[in-house]
Ligand SMILES: Nc1ncnc2c1ncn2[C@@H]1O[C@H](COP(=O)(O)OP(=O)(O)O)[C@@H](O)[C@H]1O
């Protein structure tokens with residue numbers, strides 16, 4: 001797993017902390033080893049790594065500590081909505097529902113993974129807009145290096161795709 005990418009430290013007290021946490025599902029093989037994790041209030045944080053490296057496990061651990069709401073992948077949401085809705089529309093609805101709960105922290109586990117490339121980019125911007133407007137803490141998990149990079153780059157002031165207003 002790549003190191004946790006830190007996007008922007010805004011201010012305020014941490015909303016979620018893991019300190020020296022290891023995790024094993026079967027008591028033999030460690031899935032996570034000595035993980036430190038901190039998320040400040042209002043912080044947007046991407047976790048990028050290949051499939052099976054433990055990203056969802058981290059989210060579940062955070063979720064246990066601060067259970068507010070988890071935005072699951074499109075596959076888990078898909079069956080709630082008419083098939084006629086495009087993937088992007090469905091994700092918009094899912095984001096809207098998530099915000100309706102006014103959660104302190106948004107845990108997003110590969111939420112745009114099933115979308116086509118263009119819609120994925122648009123939804124990424126939508127999420128950034130929501131993050132900017134509502135100042136939620138966000139942990140955004142993806143196996144897609146480009147997507148994780150795109151999610152954090154605008155806030156680091158590096159050259160990145162322009163953000164539409
Ligand atoms: N409920 C579970 N029981 C046993 N092993 C699991 C369970 N969930 C995940 N694992 C294993 O833990 C490792 C990390 O899984 P996961 O956190 O889902 O990775 P990622 O989200 O990065 O793909 C994988 O080897 C996976 O097979």
Ligand SMILES: [Mg+2]
Nearest residue numbers: 055056057109
């Ligand atoms: Mg996963």
